[in-house]
Amino acid sequence: MSNPSTSSKGTALITGASTGIGAVYADRLAKRGYDLILIARNGKLLNELAASLSAATGRKVEALPADLTNKADLRKIEERLKTDTSITTLINNAGFGGVSTLLDSNVDEMENMIELNITALLRLTKAVVPGLLERKNGAIINIASIVALNPELLNGVYSGTKAFVLNLTQSLHKEVSSKGIQLQAVLPGATASEFWDRAGVGGHQNLPSEIVMSSEEMVDASLVAFDRGELVTIPALPNIADWDKFEAARIALAPNLSHKHSAERYGVRETAKL
Numbered sequence: 001m002s003n004p005s006t007s008s009k010g011t012a013l014i015t016g017a018s019t020g021i022g023a024v025y026a027d028r029l030a031k032r033g034y035d036l037i038l039i040a041r042n043g044k045l046l047n048e049l050a051a052s053l054s055a056a057t058g059r060k061v062e063a064l065p066a067d068l069t070n071k072a073d074l075r076k077i078e079e080r081l082k083t084d085t086s087i088t089t090l091i092n093n094a095g096f097g098g099v100s101t102l103l104d105s106n107v108d109e110m111e112n113m114i115e116l117n118i119t120a121l122l123r124l125t126k127a128v129v130p131g132l133l134e135r136k137n138g139a140i141i142n143i144a145s146i147v148a149l150n151p152e153l154l155n156g157v158y159s160g161t162k163a164f165v166l167n168l169t170q171s172l173h174k175e176v177s178s179k180g181i182q183l184q185a186v187l188p189g190a191t192a193s194e195f196w197d198r199a200g201v202g203g204h205q206n207l208p209s210e211i212v213m214s215s216e217e218m219v220d221a222s223l224v225a226f227d228r229g230e231l232v233t234i235p236a237l238p239n240i241a242d243w244d245k246f247e248a249a250r251i252a253l254a255p256n257l258s259h260k261h262s263a264e265r266y267g268v269r270e271t272a273k274l
Helices: 020-032 043-057 071-083 107-135 156-179 215-227 240-256
Strands: 011-015 035-040 061-065 087-092 138-143 181-186
Touching: 011 020, 011 071, 011 107, 020 035, 020 043, 020 087, 020 215, 035 043, 043 061, 071 087, 071 107, 087 107, 107 138, 107 156, 107 181, 138 156, 138 215, 156 181, 181 215
Parallel strands: 011 035, 011 087, 035 061, 087 138, 138 181
Antiparallel strands: none
């Protein structure tokens, strides 16, 4: 990791920044020379982190408490992203998940999950992109999850929200990567963070230790991948060739996903009329 820098690389706005993965990103980016805008609901933790990072790195660190499921708060952050020309990086980290089945889950809680994991991320991304394009420079890092690739694991609504994050990142990469904007989707596995408390597991300590990565190692690996220009990063995946084969198989499907007639295997093709 880089030493503290006296020159700024612009400002990184990080959501879900008060603890866990978001707080580690804040620490690492401040040490790389970024000023920071930290977003989270817990103003006390956020202010403490901002003061600590500013003292340790000399960077400008602003705490901006906000609940991204609250429309007024969300619009405030959108406006900041639209108007603050110092912002060069957006890290969409805020989110929560669940482990219960659909039938055992509270539908209002799942709707709230969709609001945070999808709607807020979408609106913040849409807010920042025009300015990054105008400046022909910037990056968006979206924290997804391995459940984006494994819908049978944990809660299906949670998996669906993270599949959205992955798909949006890949699509936006195609749209803007040639215009100076770098995209990255990070797909962590089980990570030691507060995520598991809200998900109903009672903490990551209740998971098998061999599958749980520290937030620090997860972020450090993801930043190495970012420096290498990876679009999709799975920090725990031993062999990148496995992802490459997965992507190749997906892309190979594309030419045959839409045709005038159904596949012969269904036996219902329209026959030419006499």
